Amino acid sequence: MRLRVEFTTEPFDLDEAPAHAVVAREVVQSAELDAVDVGPFGNTAEGGADAVLTAVDALLRKTLEGGATRVTLQVNVVEEGEA
Numbered sequence: 001m002r003l004r005v006e007f008t009t010e011p012f013d014l015d016e017a018p019a020h021a022v023v024a025r026e027v028v029q030s031a032e033l034d035a036v037d038v039g040p041f042g043n044t045a046e047g048g049a050d051a052v053l054t055a056v057d058a059l060l061r062k063t064l065e066g067g068a069t070r071v072t073l074q075v076n077v078v079e080e081g082e083a
Contacts, residue, residue, distance in 0.1 A: 002077070004078050008042050025043070028045045
């Protein structure tokens with residue numbers, strides 16, 4: 001099964017990326033995921049179920065430790081052939 005996670009961390013800071021946002025980027029970019037798109041207002045990552053769920057666990061733990069006061073995420077099953 002393939003999954004796609006979309007997430008944001010708060011609080012936002014438009015002048016400089018907060019520590020929790022930097023941590024989030026590092027977590028997903030270092031995970032064993034097939035596709036990662038990191039942006040200023042939202043992030044997505046896609047891969048096998050085990051890899052995505054492992055990354056989500058690390059994402060939640062590390063961003064909250066890094067100062068996030070809210071992490072919003074959505075996980076979707078990706079149909080074969082869907083990108």
